[in-house]
Amino acid sequence: MTLSQNIFFTDYGLDKSAVNRILSQSIGMMDDGELFLEYTTSESISLDEGIIKSSSFDTTQGFGLRGIIGETTGYAHSSILTEESLKKAAANISALKSSANSFKQDVAPNTNIKPLYKGESPLDEMSFSEKTAILKEIDSYLRKKDHRVVQVSASVAGEFQVVHIIRANGMEISDLRPLVRLNISVIVEENGRKERGGYGTGGRKTYKQYLNAETWQKACDEALREALVNLKSVPSPAGEMDVVLGSGWPGILLHEAVGHGLEGDFNRKKTSAFHNLMGQQVAAKGVTVIDDGTLSERRGSLSVDDEGTPTTKTTLIEDGILVGYMQDRMNARLMGVKPTGNGRRESYEHMVLPRMTNTYMLGGNSTKEELISRVKNGIYAVSFGGGQVDITSGKFVFSANEAYKIENGKITVPIKGATLIGNGPECLKNVKGIANDMALDAGIGTCGKEGQGVPVGVGQPSMLIGGLTVGGTEV
Numbered sequence: 001m002t003l004s005q006n007i008f009f010t011d012y013g014l015d016k017s018a019v020n021r022i023l024s025q026s027i028g029m030m031d032d033g034e035l036f037l038e039y040t041t042s043e044s045i046s047l048d049e050g051i052i053k054s055s056s057f058d059t060t061q062g063f064g065l066r067g068i069i070g071e072t073t074g075y076a077h078s079s080i081l082t083e084e085s086l087k088k089a090a091a092n093i094s095a096l097k098s099s100a101n102s103f104k105q106d107v108a109p110n111t112n113i114k115p116l117y118k119g120e121s122p123l124d125e126m127s128f129s130e131k132t133a134i135l136k137e138i139d140s141y142l143r144k145k146d147h148r149v150v151q152v153s154a155s156v157a158g159e160f161q162v163v164h165i166i167r168a169n170g171m172e173i174s175d176l177r178p179l180v181r182l183n184i185s186v187i188v189e190e191n192g193r194k195e196r197g198g199y200g201t202g203g204r205k206t207y208k209q210y211l212n213a214e215t216w217q218k219a220c221d222e223a224l225r226e227a228l229v230n231l232k233s234v235p236s237p238a239g240e241m242d243v244v245l246g247s248g249w250p251g252i253l254l255h256e257a258v259g260h261g262l263e264g265d266f267n268r269k270k271t272s273a274f275h276n277l278m279g280q281q282v283a284a285k286g287v288t289v290i291d292d293g294t295l296s297e298r299r300g301s302l303s304v305d306d307e308g309t310p311t312t313k314t315t316l317i318e319d320g321i322l323v324g325y326m327q328d329r330m331n332a333r334l335m336g337v338k339p340t341g342n343g344r345r346e347s348y349e350h351m352v353l354p355r356m357t358n359t360y361m362l363g364g365n366s367t368k369e370e371l372i373s374r375v376k377n378g379i380y381a382v383s384f385g386g387g388q389v390d391i392t393s394g395k396f397v398f399s400a401n402e403a404y405k406i407e408n409g410k411i412t413v414p415i416k417g418a419t420l421i422g423n424g425p426e427c428l429k430n431v432k433g434i435a436n437d438m439a440l441d442a443g444i445g446t447c448g449k450e451g452q453g454v455p456v457g458v459g460q461p462s463m464l465i466g467g468l469t470v471g472g473t474e475v
Contacts, residue, residue, distance in 0.1 A: 026090035028168035042159035121160035173308035197227025236418035236472030251458035257424030264331035283428030293357030360459030364434025417473035
């Protein structure tokens with residue numbers, strides 16, 4: 001018996017035959033649907049001003065029962081894992097049965113699923129006192145590293161999610177999902193001026209892989225480096241100019257400005273800027289964008305998605321041509337294509353939506369230095385903070401946490417207050433060069449959609465984009 005079966009059918013006492021009977025009599029009469037069982041333990045510990053300011057430990061369990069007919073979805077959920085609660089949920093969605101048709105689409109069998117993670121919970125690996133001791137070491141390390149450090153904030157967070165998905169035909173699929181994250185923020189002060197730097201890292205690994213001295217010291221050094229760079233920054237110029245984006249985390253711009261527009265629901269409803277462009281040139285030649293949920297230990301990776309479909313490596317844009325969308329089961333069925341393993345939900349309380357996993361652009365043949373040398377007057381953006389995007393139009397606004405002026409092909413001074421303004425589809429068409437330094441982010445991304453947050457990964461090589469509007473503070 002698997003860990004998930006032990007939890008739901010032994011610890012909580014659910015009777016498997018009764019569950020299968022309820023599903024057969026409810027969602028078995030519909031086009032599609034599933035029972036999603038979840039058990040999650042999570043914790044977070046944060047330090048500020050040299051002391052542990054907060055800590056939390058939570059256990060969440062429950063189920064979501066979904067039935068689908070055509071484009072109509074019935075959904076009921078409960079934190080009470082009993083046969084009686086499941087019967088009530090089935091009764092709540094039973095009104096959909098009257099219009100059911102005979103089309104049903106099954107997922108791949110269990111034999112095709114390769115589990116990405118073992119059964120160990122990262123929360124059990126280190127004691128609370130060990131974790132808090134490391135957070136205090138981080139504070140001490142940064143304050144000793146540079147006398148200009150005036151504030152240090154650090155936090156660790158971990159969770160272990162166990163999911164078990166049962167379909168109306170009795171098929172059962174499980175997934176075990178560890179997740180850990182370390183975040184460090186530092187404020188420095190010199191001559192009355194204060195600036196901030198930050199760094200985070202994480203993934204589907206264990207605490208010991210992120211809380212060893214080599215890893216957390218590297219994170220501290222990076223956060224401090226960014227803060228000291230910003231201490232020397234000058235106001236950002238403004239206007240239309242060429243921009244070189246750094247590798248790794250700047251892929252968040254690709255994720256927001258392009259990735260969401262390639263999700264199945266927006267294209268089925270024709271609200272995406274890409275909805276009628278399949279097979280057409282939507283980006284410069286050389287631009288290839290992939291969503292891959294199968295990468296080992298990455299933040300956005302899953303063995304199966306939240307409908308039980310195995311995750312896949314899905315090419316979205318190939319050499320500039322739009323070739324695919326990210327699909328959950330419902331939108332795939334309605335669009336006449338196969339699901340891609342991108343049906344995701346925040347928890348058992350939430351509906352499934354087509355979502356990204358790890359979305360990135362492949363590298364090219366140039367070097368970062370070559371791209372910079374081609375820019376007469378522009379900026380080099382290394383890291384981004386917040387941003388906004390309009391899915392329908394593709395317009396976006398992003399703020400840079402770390403950026404530099406490029407003058408006559410050379411990086412000169414760091415700048416502050418730079419925002420990048422543009423249109424996702426047009427931005428891809430204006431890619432003038434792609435470097436060979438593709439990198440994935442350090443493991444900090446959380447994607448929001450319709451009020452739901454899910455962990456994701458992003459990545460890209462350094463690339464040169466022409467004609468972006470830069471909003472700045474230079475007078």
